[in-house]
Amino acid sequence: MFLILTLALLPLGLIALVASLQAIRTADLEKEALLRVAVTQSARKLTADLQSDRTALELTVNALAGPGGETSICQRLELFLTSHDRDGGRFYIYDRRGRRLCASSAPEPAGIAIDNRFDGTNAQLLPASQFLVSRVRSSDGALVGLAYYSRAHLESVADPATALQNRKLTLRQGNARMVISRPGSAPIEGNSSSLSARLDPPDIILTMTVRDPPATIARMLSLFLPLVMWFAAAAVGWFVVNRLLIRPLVLLRRSVAAYHPGEVLEPLQKVRTPAQEIVALGETFREISEDVATHEAEMAQGLETQRKLTREVHHRVKNNLQIIASLINLHARSAHDPEAVEAYASIQRRVDALSVVHRNHFAELEDNRGVGVRPLVSELSASLRGTAPAQARRFGIQIDADDLHISQDVAVPIAFLLTELVELAMMLDPDGAMQIAVRGVTGRDNRALLSVRSSGLRASEAMTIYLAERYGRVLTGLSRQLRAPLDHDAEAGGYTIEISVIP
Known part of the structure; x- marks a missing residue:
């Protein structure tokens, strides 16, 4: 369809294109020729005025530099300059010592330092003061004459005889640039053209900028005809392409964007005349969605089976831990030696700690968030108080923990670490208490600080013996599992260790 439309509109398009290009080219040539004549004429007028x-x-200057120079010649120079300069013809003549020998009545414009009067080019732009200065030295180099030309005078001299509207005249000398057009003139907006011409001295360049001529009726018609042809072709092409391609593709994209795994796509049910390629693409999406739905059902079934197996494993582990705890309890009841009873109780506390970790891990298994620190420490503290020795029944445990979660690999050594420290504190100070705090480390989302403080953990001879015999090696091994040093504050009776948490 696009090929047919292109071949049908090709002759008209070529005719309109050739006519439009010819009209634009003719207008551009006329404008460039007029601008070239104008800038050349302005440059010649400025050069002639400066040369005279x-x-x-x-x-x-040469007359004043000669013997017995006449000062009356200054008056003749002022009359000459004033005759064609409405600003008064400013000129100033100096000797090497800086004395002003001759000058016009108007004050000298700023811009040339005293030491630079004899230096520089024959003509110099002063953009800051909006003047052009012409410098002439006497033949013997003893005097220098400076003639200043204002912006208004330069504009009046450079005004071309041709009627150019919205022109802008600019003088440029190296990096210095001075606009000599009227300050209040309208700025040139839109497209513009610029041409330059050199003055004498050749280091000053006059640039004339004019706005492109406004669009005429002929230009508008020559441009409008291709637009009408393009619009007609675009409208017909849009209708055909939208009906056969774009609308079916949009519906197909919406159906695919709204697709959820497990559904079967039917994207082209509401489209009557789609292209065959779109129909084939829709069928492909439908087949893919059917395969995805089948795989999703199989994966859901496999996931449910895996969940049941995981529950069964946790249930059996829980039962095994309960059986071990029951066996330890039965042996403890049959023991009569206090040391054996205490040994059984110590083993019982560690099995209970492992059981507490397992129960909390199983409780958080569905959400996959890890083990909650606060419920783990609370349940472990209650279990330790329940299995405390008879002399430590009043041992108190205070808990202050943030809402943090840890992995099972971290929860097990933390549970054993707290069990060891609580048991050690109960043996050293049965009537005391313990504070357990777990706080997140500021600025580090994956780290927390576990601190345990009790009066029984202060430095003493009995504590040194207990640490040397058993507890020291166990605490060191647990800190290695946690991959962090276990710091002991012997004076305050506290232990601190940094642990990893789940962000």
């Missing part, structure tokens, strides 16, 4: 004034200034 320069000649008069040179005669005056």
